[in-house]
Amino acid sequence: xxxxxxxxxxxxxxxxxxxxxxxxxxxxxxxxxxxxxxxxxxxxxxxxxxxxxxxxxxxxxxxxxxxxxxxxxxxxxxxxxxxxxxxxxxxxxxxxxxxxxxxxxxxxxxxxxxxxxxxxxxxxxxxxxxxxxxxxxxxxxxxxxxxxxxxxxxxxxxxxxxxxxxxxxxxxxxxxxxxxxxxxxxxxxxxxxxxxxxxxxxxxxxxxxxxxxxxxxxxxxxxxxxxxxxxxxxxxxxxxxxxxxxxxxxxxxxxxxxxxxxxxxxxxxxxxxxxxxxxxxxxxxxxxx
Amino acid sequence: xxxxxxxxxxxxxxxxxxxxxxxxxxxxxxxxxxxxxxxxxxxxxxxxxxxxxxxxxxxxxxxxxxxxxxxxxxxxxxxxxxxxxxxxxxxxxxxxxxxxxxxxxxxxxxxxxxxxxxxxxxxxx
Numbered sequence: 001x002x003x004x005x006x007x008x009x010x011x012x013x014x015x016x017x018x019x020x021x022x023x024x025x026x027x028x029x030x031x032x033x034x035x036x037x038x039x040x041x042x043x044x045x046x047x048x049x050x051x052x053x054x055x056x057x058x059x060x061x062x063x064x065x066x067x068x069x070x071x072x073x074x075x076x077x078x079x080x081x082x083x084x085x086x087x088x089x090x091x092x093x094x095x096x097x098x099x100x101x102x103x104x105x106x107x108x109x110x111x112x113x114x115x116x117x118x119x120x121x122x123x124x125x126x127x128x129x130x131x132x133x134x135x136x137x138x139x140x141x142x143x144x145x146x147x148x149x150x151x152x153x154x155x156x157x158x159x160x161x162x163x164x165x166x167x168x169x170x171x172x173x174x175x176x177x178x179x180x181x182x183x184x185x186x187x188x189x190x191x192x193x194x195x196x197x198x199x200x201x202x203x204x205x206x207x208x209x210x211x212x213x214x215x216x217x218x219x220x221x222x223x224x225x226x227x228x229x230x231x232x233x234x235x236x237x238x239x240x241x242x243x244x245x246x247x248x249x250x251x252x253x254x255x256x257x258x259x260x261x262x263x264x265x266x267x268x269x270x271x272x273x274x275x276x277x278x279x280x281x282x283x284x285x286x287x288x289x
Numbered sequence: 290x291x292x293x294x295x296x297x298x299x300x301x302x303x304x305x306x307x308x309x310x311x312x313x314x315x316x317x318x319x320x321x322x323x324x325x326x327x328x329x330x331x332x333x334x335x336x337x338x339x340x341x342x343x344x345x346x347x348x349x350x351x352x353x354x355x356x357x358x359x360x361x362x363x364x365x366x367x368x369x370x371x372x373x374x375x376x377x378x379x380x381x382x383x384x385x386x387x388x389x390x391x392x393x394x395x396x397x398x399x400x401x402x403x404x405x406x407x408x409x410x411x412x413x414x
Binding site: 071072073101148149150151153154220221223224225226227228229267268269270271 | 302303304305383385387388390395397399401408409410411412
């Protein structure tokens with residue numbers, strides 16, 4: 001079972017967990033229903049992408065653990081405490097952490113709890129969870145990070161306390177910066193075995209070395225659309241949960257995201273909710289090639 | 290007694306309070322600087338406000354009055370050099386024709402040129 005955990009910025013949303021089922025303009029998390037704009041808000045964008053991918057692959061839908069958090073950190077702590085207590089019973093094959101605010105002790109307790117689960121889940125972090133894992137020195141406890149170039153700049157800088165304070169920031173993705181920073185992050189102990197770097201050219205990195213680049217199809221508008229990094233993380237989580245080799249899953253997830261864009265023909269004003277319905281067809285296209 | 294040039298650091302749990310503190314203190318006319326706190330003073334939020342020690346009591350009072358929650362106030366050893374936060378160094382723009390994307394660090398905002406309406410936000414992780 002794929003378990004996804006992260007906050008959704010809805011004031012007053014209680015701790016909510018259960019199978020995540022996506023339909024256009026509506027999702028259900030156990031008995032809880034989200035509609036309209038909330039369907040792709042915060043961690044919901046990633047969970048929606050994972051859910052439609054699981055459906056396309058014919059495997060169980062993901063299980064989401066979430067809590068409303070509008071930036072005060074209370075939801076993050078509730079999620080981490082719940083997971084630390086329950087992860088041994090949930091027995092996920094893949095556990096993906098997403099929008100979480102910086103926190104130390106509850107995060108360490110969860111990582112320790114995940115370490116104790118047998119068999120150990122494949123452990124993925126994106127967004128706030130990725131930044132937090134690096135900031136408190138726990139990157140090596142994870143198997144896959146899915147950073148964008150900004151997040152990569154942060155994990156490659158051993159001294160940076162925050163993504164805004166990095167010594168070197170990537171603006172233009174070329175064939176030198178990403179390999180260099182990926183190797184640096186890995187050598188510093190601040191990157192896990194696998195990295196899937198989401199950019200104009202996507203990179204797959206294993207043990208600090210680039211093993212794949214995905215350039216086509218190029219849909220420039222995707223860069224401007226909020227949530228297109230979240231969808232890759234959702235898709236790769238689903239692929240790995242299906243039993244696919246992690247390296248192959250990273251390569252295929254990046255392709256799926258690009259085909260999703262090509263199928264939708266977006267403008268910079270297109271919303272992520274208009275892209276997600278194209279994922280099943282993109283998955284079928286990638287799986288048939 | 291505080292010496293001329295002594296600095297204090299106001300630190301916060303969350304960025305929300307740090308940003309509100311800047312707004313409140315700016316508006317009240319305090320001479321402040323946004324800084325990255327030194328490693329040993331890092332908390333959940335890595336944006337702190339530096340003020341002169343002579344202004345600490347007044348700054349604390351006005352923040353309390355405006356319900357800005359302070360985690361702590363640290364009096365810095367003389368000569369401590371804090372890194373100023375110059376986010377403008379991280380800004381770059383992309384022209385999409387009818388739309389413009391502005392990137393600051395890993396945050397991106399895209400707006401429609403015709404009317405300035407923001408159409409997409411990205412990088413909030």
